[in-house]
Amino acid sequence: MLKQCLVAALLGCAAPAAARPDAGYWKRALSFTNGTKPCGLSDEAPVVKAPKVNPWSSITPDDVRAVHKFIHDPATGLNLTAVANATLTDNYLYFIDTLNTNKSEILPYIDGAAALPPKYARVVIFEGGKEEPVSQEYMVGPLPFSDKTTISKYDYVFNGGKGGEVPYAGRYFDSKRSAAVQPLLKKSMTDVADITVALFDGAYLGSSNNGTNLTAASTTPTSLDGKTSQITYMFRYPGLASYMTPIDLYLILQVTGTDASKYSLKGYVTNERFFATAAELRAAFDAGQLKSEFPQTRDQKWALLDLQPEMGIRDLEDRAAPQSIEIGGKRYKLDKDEEYVEYMGWSFYMAFTRTLGLQFYDIKFKGERVLYELTLQEAAAQYAGFQPKAAGTVYHDTYYSFGTYSATLVEGFDCPFGSTMLNATFPEGDQTEVHPSAICVFESDDGFPLARHRTSGGSSDYGFQNIGAVKGSALHTRTIATVGNYDYLFDYAFHVDGSLEIQVRASGYLQSSPYYKDQGKFGSRISQGTQGSFHDHVLTFKADFDIVDSTNSLEVTDLIVVNQTQPWYAELGTFEQMEYNVTNMETEQQFDWKANGQAMYCVVNNNKTNAWGEKRGYRLVPGRSNIHLSIKDSPFTRKSSTFLKSHLAVTKQHDAEVYANSWQNVQLSEAPQHDFAKFFDGESVDDEDLVVWFNLGMHHFTRAEDVPVTLYTEAVSSIVFAPQNFNDRAQEGDLRNRRWIVPDADTGVLGYDDYGISLPTCDLQLEEPTLKIEPWTHI
The missing domain is CATH 3.10.450.40 (Nuclear Transport Factor 2; Chain: A,)
Incomplete structure (x- = not known):
């Protein structure tokens, strides 16, 4: 019998400064008493060696310093002024980031014997000193810095006609x-x-x-x-809850x-x-x-995310809430230096940029690639209202450097106790900024069995012959980015059956409006003088599928209703019946989920089949709240936000079509720097290297329950990539965490096979850690 794990009050706290942020890890200090087994909380993840050096990793702190020094050298001709001394009419650095390395350069390395591709830095310079001031993007490399390192314009990924250049009026409002x-x-x-x-x-x-x-x-x-x-x-009114007043x-x-x-x-x-x-x-x-x-009230206590004693205390709420722990110890392996993970057949690399945040590459299941890339592309919001703030507000959060807002997670609340906590690092000026414990990795119980069945019938008097039940679990990689008023939670769950779930949740303060009694069509009244402004959240992702290899198709299985007769039902005459109509999409396009879910979309490899001759693939399974932008022809999003206006899109992969959006596009609705619509030029996506772009999000119908902050339970959107004939059978037969229960034919006593996985026993007592808030670290 499982002994109860006794958990003392334990709060997550900000981590001390990391000595080596490029390693990406910080270990929480815990004190265990009585020498008892700590229910997996103290376990370090087993170490694994990545097959290759991570080609998607961030540029190093030394690289950042070298690039910063290089671009400020008068010999480059950039004529840069130090940021601290710069004015609007000077040329000065805005940011340095890691430049995306082309897929065509990485595949020969990651899949073959080619050398590791060199890395480059992405550099944005505000050139106010020019006769026509602009913002211009550059690429600096190869890195590490040497006499071969050069600087050139980073133009080829932007298709708006001016490359990496943005007119001054459309540049970031710094x-x-x-x-x-x-x-x-x-x-x-x-x-x-x-x-x-x-x-x-x-x-x-x-x-x-x-x-x-x-x-x-x-x-x-x-x-x-x-x-x-x-x-x-x-x-x-100023204060901690200013957004609400x-x-x-x-x-x-x-x-x-x-x-x-x-x-x-x-x-x-x-x-x-x-x-x-x-x-x-x-x-x-x-x-x-x-x-x-x-x-409006200046008192903001009603809008603080703090205990409100006047609401009373619920019965038994004086007890600690349930906790999720890795009771058997960590079952995933990590290569800390290469940010590489292995778990129950899965393997993948991680990367992080200041612009886009957490990214995933070379995602494989049982040694075969499913996805080359899975990355967030944009987190957007468009508002509604009869006043200039709400009616004219569109946010593209990459505009604010999305990754820089991934901050310290509260262990036990944002992530389970005992999670592996990773740092987020990115360039800031000539240094590298470290946000400790900004990413967590943990395995969790799915809360339901992966599979189960009770076989009934036969000669048994006890109502069944056997019960089979398989444990459902998944490895989660999670981060939360607080961009202004919203806390976006991103959760990537690698399930043991080979499915991958992407989930987004939104909490935080509403961008509110003053209450007008005749403007209820733009949101609910949520306080004395405050109205919650209705808006859309749409988050765009890129999924570069490589099902086994890079020759894939998007198969559409329409569920259609037909009228037919069948000779054994002659008395019914003609009657309705369902059947499949299976086709492959021929050309690049944007499209929406079919009404009533009457279509299945699968990325398949026409040239690879399972044991039964079925094309191997992965299905796109819509989850909760799969939406696109409601407004199709707003002057604020007309041409700059095309990627937000459909549920899905499919394109042929090109090294020059890296991003759905440009981070400065939000200022260029009528003349975008990067136009997603230009991706759709009639190219074939049948038996090609294809990319699926998908949107998650929510129509935020504001409510009183958004006070003090929006709740994660309701503001959620998700999608699942599920094996569709990728395997020969369900991926559960090789999982030992299961039970096979059979009654004795004479006595009815249940006997079961646990396959050597018995329930562990543990007794845990933790000392409450000293709470100390450490500032972000620069190195």
């Missing part, structure tokens, strides 16, 4: 641009400060003025075509160009009215036409 806008923002709000105090008990007098008691928040896009820029500010005031400024003296006021918005000047706003105020009908 701190330099924000500082240039600050004087006009300050003046425009100071001019009406008496009005804002009277209406909202608050004023914005500049970011550094002690009298300022409102927070100014802007959004994207600030340009649609890269030719002109305008920025919209909304105002909120907006006031009914908006300011729109025209901010085109690098000469801040030419910036101008477009207008103010309040009470659902537009005022082009401060004088117009004042006239309406003096006439008594403006009011704050539903005053």
